[in-house]
Amino acid sequence: MNLISLTVLALLFSSTIGVKSHFKIKNPFKVNKQQSKFSCTSAIERWKSGPGDYKSIFKTQPANWIDQQFQPNEDAIAWPQPLTANELTGYKSASWERLGQLNPKSTLFGTSGYINDIVQGNIGDCYMLSGSAAVAEDNERFKQNFVSLEKNNAGIYGFNVWVRGIPFVQIIDDSVPYDKKQKEYIMAGVGEDGALWGPLLEKSWAKTVGNYEIAGLGGSQSEVVNYLTNAPSEIFDTKDLNAASMFEILNSADDKNFIMTIGTPGGSDKDICLYNLPCGHAYTLIDSTIVKSADGKQQYKLVQVRNPWRADQDFNGKWNDNAKIWSTPGQTFAKQVNLEKKDDGLMWMEDFEVLKAFDQFEIGYYRPGWKHSWYEKLNDDGETSQYFITLDAPTLLDIKVEFYNPKMYGYDCRGEEISGGQLQLIQVGSNKVLQSKEITDSDRNGYINQSSSPVAAGKYRIEIQVQWTDKDVKDYTLSIYSAKKITITDSKGQSNEIGAHDYSLRQ
Template identity: 30%
Template sequence: MSLILLQELCENPEFIVGGADRTDICQGALGDCWLLAAIASLTLHKETLARVVPNDQGFDRSYAGIFHFQFWQHNRWLDVVVDDRLPAVRNRLVLLHSASNNEFWSALLEKAYAKLNGSYESLKGGSTLEAMEDFTGGVGETYETKSAPTDLFNIMKKAYDRGSMMGCSIDITSSAESEAQTASGLVKGHAYSITGLEEVNYRGKKVKLIRIRNPWGQVEWNGAWSDESREWNVIDSSEKQRILQNSMDDGEFWMEFEDFKANYDKIEICNLTPDSLTDDTKRKWEVNMFEGNWIRGSTAGGCRNFIDTFWTNPQFKLTLLHADDNNDKCSVVIALMQKNRRALRKEGLDMQTIGFALYEAPADEDHLGKDFFRYNGSKARSKTYINVREISERFTLPPGNYLLVPTTFQPHDEADFIIRIFSEKAAGTMYDIYVWDLPEEETDEEKGLRRMFEKIAGSVRK
């Protein structure tokens, strides 16, 4: 494999041919289906796409051998510039490519995202939600289909209508099942994008349908409502034409929503703004963002299981001042994101296992110590500790003073993080961080390293 100039791949290279759409995204040899599913969703939102993939560039007279893309990173937009060389074997692209041999926007976008994260290698494995947030600056929510609300279809339909990006996947029970194809044409442990939701009249009743795309550009569902299934012959011909359009073997297919829930396990929704997905009214939320870090021996206190150090974690004070309209409580979304972990993979560092807890806080105390957490339970918390880049939860709480404690699961695990707090009404926030030099007994390994250092370094004279 070598890097090859685009002009050497074809005679008339184009940045975008006939508009950027989801058929321009075909997976190559890299295991980044999660990223490709997010790119497919991105193409459905033209304004957002135009920011991530500026379309005022190409191979015309102003061509300079470079292309630029924009990504959201930790509350700011970064411009990433890449050259026009792409990985190829025998003059064929081996990573992400378009169905059109002379179109390169999607391949260059993948290269820019790899540069942002350190390398192509760093893109192996991930969450579709992660890339969706980097394309939008939005906030993500996850639903398990087997335990989702009864109105899940309506939640997803409203999200789709409001421009939210969505993906889905099927869980695996072992690594052997990863990207294993089922008899019905679905792939386990593989990221899909959700590209449409419809209701149709079928034999006198309403049937809910969902459209899904496999980023491979092939391998589709072969059950009810698949491309050539007989169900399409029963509905009104104009409705069939509108929904199917020019349906072909392109990796995109329709399913009945009940079949979708029975086969898929996880849904990821990235809201461009964290508006309610369960109400009919769209609301503007207030946003606060703070940065912090967990430092070994000072602010990396671990979860509540480690009561002797838990209190040393960073503490955020949050005052919810006003209840929501037509409600006596306050809606709040809390999103905790660890920074730069994908880029740190080359140093042997991966995602930390993170979570948070929210406590009712006394108004007259600055920093709460061990005894407070020993005798007071949390009012809300993340569902679980998990090793993903970001976790977010939605809560409804009475107005009042709260203390938010973000943590890693184990003490002494280091990472930088940002925390975003979304509330329907303005909320007062204040960030307190105290650095404590905790007396810590050295482990046997640390004692051995110290003895080795002293042996090599010798005595130090002043």
């Protein structure tokens, strides 16, 4: 497979929000003053260095601990030339404040559920925030991402995440860029109920991909679903569907509690699209339902979405909060959906409106109880590698090849090139190819999906061949998602499953 040139994939659901004033406020933290040097692989190298001895920090609780891997300075905002898009120049001298000190009475998760915990700040990471909110819709699912469930005096927080298909503990401190004069957050803000997890998780993502600027250059919600769950995702183009088929897909996914997000077509979120929705913007897909008229003769298929700006007052669709249809005499539409008329970013839309207003939606196939199995391949030579699994019974599974997220290479480091190759599932003995997929480091649909059609008991060979660019770190992970753990071995009979999440510090 030839290297593929992509010009728009990195801009899926991107948004760019204008920079405010230039800040010249003294940094209140004592940090290492040695000038950091960055390269195209600095984020990858930082990840490979591991999280350090974070357990001792959690246990000893030194006041206002500082993460030396991601210090509260201008390098956390954006790297120097040439590794910058100059999107956040006005924020590089911003003040950094501790979330715990700004919110002494707040807790990690707040007091009233997740729904209003997310509010986007001044970078274009709507994809990250809407994806995170979609995962957070299920409390039990989401809390698996936290090393500790409590706020702490040291201001240290850990997240159980997935990087290149490997479980990893990402550690940060709670210092965030803050406008002292306006008394507002520069990046994501806290929840209406004081929940702190939004800006903390955003910072974890910024550290993983490099810095806040890289995190804010747009992306796909599936990147974040993958980061938090490693579950496979599928992207649907609304142009390929009609209202009925789209609603059937969404309603079925909602019934199964899958992770759902949706986005408006390209452009900037300063542009206005249909129904007064911002263009090029990502939303969490919250709910789907059918409301019926009192006599049962009419029914409407509704979908609820949420804007991570935590605002919907400009929305003018048929079912906006102030629409007359909610108060139709003799009807109970508002009661059927528990309508709250407030400027909270939550919007109800009819199926035909969704089809017209949005160009893509994504479904993350997280399945409670399913297990991840993986094999880490380092320094791949581009030749075909073989791996083996044995299934003792018919088995539902998904098979992926995980690369470093392209954002981890730094701004404009690889141009428009991406790495890609071939993934095959082959029955040993007969050499029958059950599935063959083209894979790239940017395509979430490129995986072997046997989640609804079980693979028969037997021995199987998985073949992977990757064509790398000359700028790649040539590592990948073979990842299998199934109802039970599956041993993966290489041609020498060896396994290589490294990495783990940490739940030992929970109270």
